[in-house]
Amino acid sequence: MRRLIDHPWFWRIAAPVLVGALILCVWEWACRFWRVPAYLFPRPTQIWRAFIVGWPVLLAALGSTLRVTLAAFAAAVVLGTLIAFLFVQSRVIELSLLPYVVLLQVTPIVAVAPLIIILVKDTQASLILCATVIAIFPIISNTTIGLRSVDPGLAAYFRMNKAGRWTTLWRLRIPGALPFFLAGLRISSGLALVGAVVAEFVAGAGGRGAGLAYEILQASYQLNIPRMFAALGMITATGLVLFSLMSALQQALLGHWHESAMREER
Amino acid sequence: MNAPVQAASPVIEVRSAEKVFANGVRGLGRIKLRIEPGEFVTLIGPSGCGKSTLLKLIANQIDPTSGTVLWWGGDFSAVGATDRRLAFVFQDPTLMPWAKVDANVRLPLDFAGVGRAEAAARVAAALDQVGLGEAARRYPRQLSGGMRMRISIARALVTEPDLLLMDEPFGALDEFTRDKLDEDLARLSWQRGLTNVFVTHSIYEAVFLSTRIVIMAANPGRVFDEFVVDAPCPRDEAFRNSDEFAAMCRSLSVLLADASRASGAV
Numbered sequence: 001m002r003r004l005i006d007h008p009w010f011w012r013i014a015a016p017v018l019v020g021a022l023i024l025c026v027w028e029w030a031c032r033f034w035r036v037p038a039y040l041f042p043r044p045t046q047i048w049r050a051f052i053v054g055w056p057v058l059l060a061a062l063g064s065t066l067r068v069t070l071a072a073f074a075a076a077v078v079l080g081t082l083i084a085f086l087f088v089q090s091r092v093i094e095l096s097l098l099p100y101v102v103l104l105q106v107t108p109i110v111a112v113a114p115l116i117i118i119l120v121k122d123t124q125a126s127l128i129l130c131a132t133v134i135a136i137f138p139i140i141s142n143t144t145i146g147l148r149s150v151d152p153g154l155a156a157y158f159r160m161n162k163a164g165r166w167t168t169l170w171r172l173r174i175p176g177a178l179p180f181f182l183a184g185l186r187i188s189s190g191l192a193l194v195g196a197v198v199a200e201f202v203a204g205a206g207g208r209g210a211g212l213a214y215e216i217l218q219a220s221y222q223l224n225i226p227r228m229f230a231a232l233g234m235i236t237a238t239g240l241v242l243f244s245l246m247s248a249l250q251q252a253l254l255g256h257w258h259e260s261a262m263r264e265e266r
Numbered sequence: 267m268n269a270p271v272q273a274a275s276p277v278i279e280v281r282s283a284e285k286v287f288a289n290g291v292r293g294l295g296r297i298k299l300r301i302e303p304g305e306f307v308t309l310i311g312p313s314g315c316g317k318s319t320l321l322k323l324i325a326n327q328i329d330p331t332s333g334t335v336l337w338w339g340g341d342f343s344a345v346g347a348t349d350r351r352l353a354f355v356f357q358d359p360t361l362m363p364w365a366k367v368d369a370n371v372r373l374p375l376d377f378a379g380v381g382r383a384e385a386a387a388r389v390a391a392a393l394d395q396v397g398l399g400e401a402a403r404r405y406p407r408q409l410s411g412g413m414r415m416r417i418s419i420a421r422a423l424v425t426e427p428d429l430l431l432m433d434e435p436f437g438a439l440d441e442f443t444r445d446k447l448d449e450d451l452a453r454l455s456w457q458r459g460l461t462n463v464f465v466t467h468s469i470y471e472a473v474f475l476s477t478r479i480v481i482m483a484a485n486p487g488r489v490f491d492e493f494v495v496d497a498p499c500p501r502d503e504a505f506r507n508s509d510e511f512a513a514m515c516r517s518l519s520v521l522l523a524d525a526s527r528a529s530g531a532v
Contacts, residue, residue, distance in 0.1 A: 093329075139418065151360065153356055153358050153360035154360050154362060156356070156360075157354075157356070157360050160325070160354060161373075161374055161377045162377070163377055167377070171362075171373075172362070175362065175364040175365075176364075178364070189318075229531075256405055257364045257405050257406075257407060258363070258364070259364045
């Protein structure tokens with residue numbers, strides 16, 4: 001028992017889980033004590049029951065949302081990286097395109113989404129496009145900064161040895177940009193999910209292949225608040241999983257050399 | 267190598283080279299300097315005397331505004347074509363943090379397209395020479411500052427240079443480590459018959475390492491005086507503790523004070 005407590009991972013997992021359990025208990029107790037009706041604010045047990053009852057539909061909806069999220073995330077990574085590479089190739093390109101990238105970032109997606117959904121005929125494609133627009137910015141900005149922030153000493157060394165453009169890119173710029181890129185990946189994965197849910201809300205697309213946002217909307221129309229919470233919980237859980245996966249990737253690629261992923265040595 | 271005409275020519279000949287920077291500052295004014303094979307020449311002088319600029323000129327990192335620099339009696343473009351090589355060691359180790367020590371040392375061989383097996387053997391030999399054969403599979407950040415500098419020197423030695431240029435390589439190290447590295451450098455240079463051009467701020471380091479010390483003064487950067495260190499090589503701890511070492515340090519210190527006065531405002 002003592003060994004388990006000493007393990008560095010114990011508190012990283014046990015502490016948040018304990019806090020979560022405590023909140024759930026207080027929540028359950030408070031709702032029972034003040035007799036809050038389920039249609040105003042459901043108890044954790046009621047939410048769980050709603051999940052048990054509705055899980056085949058909810059899980060299918062999650063699958064839909066996840067498909068949009070992953071497609072948008074992939075598109076954001078590929079396009080964002082390409083744009084970043086384009087930016088560092090020439091100052092002129094960056095200066096002429098950067099304002100539009102910023103424009104994309106500062107315009108609230110909720111405001112643009114209806115337009116995209118009207119313009120793009122295929123619903124699935126329009127959802128992915130919305131989510132990509134949200135998710136792409138951190139990739140572009142982080143990768144650009146990463147590719148630019150090359151150690152000047154190393155850059156001079158490469159130049160002195162007459163290393164070619166590609167060698168410099170492959171052996172110096174890309175490894176140097178990796179920490180920045182991975183940090184961007186972590187933010188972008190979460191934003192892709194946000195983008196997917198927002199787009200689904202705006203599109204209000206139901207029927208086959210409806211996402212979790214549609215389930216939330218439906219549940220709210222029917223005052224099925226526990227089901228709404230269940231769907232919300234699933235979105236949150238998905239976000240957490242995505243974030244953890246990206247953190248694990250960061251740890252795997254940078255753990256041995258970069259400060260951002262180093263564990264403290266004892 | 268055996269051609270008598272080439273043997274007669276100095277390794278470096280700076281012929282009235284002048285460097286005027288874009289802002290109009292005369293970094294170097296009409297420098298004349300000959301460096302013969304096997305010499306260990308140290309450039310020393312007050313800040314702004316152009317010692318780093320002169321070293322960069324010799325490294326062909328910058329071009330003189332007027333005058334010429336000859337390498338082994340010829341143009342720099344001939345350096346790569348013959349089997350003459352020069353290597354440069356910076357103030358910082360400038361290692362790739364994401365690459366293991368052996369990959370860092372192998373970098374110049376990768377640039378030169380040296381085959382895997384030969385490169386591995388040469389890397390191992392270079393690491394042994396700087397006393398870090400054990401560290402091959404470690405990452406730079408797992409090593410101390412002195413060890414990282416040794417790796418940087420190994421990366422220079424692995425190219426089997428004829429001329430080694432070093433710009434205050436041990437300036438950031440503690441005195442004990444610096445003394446140790448100076449001893450190793452003195453031994454390695456002597457063993458390999460290297461020609462060295464070395465920049466430092468330290469009088470003790472200059473006297474310990476050099477066969478000849480070039481004292482420079484500023485406004486404009488120029489050769490103020492020369493000081494021949496008449497002591498047998500390779501040098502070791504005993505030389506550093508000798509009376510003649512102390513006497514030479516005192517003489518050099520006086521010359522440096524003169525150079526400093528001749529440079530105007532400090």
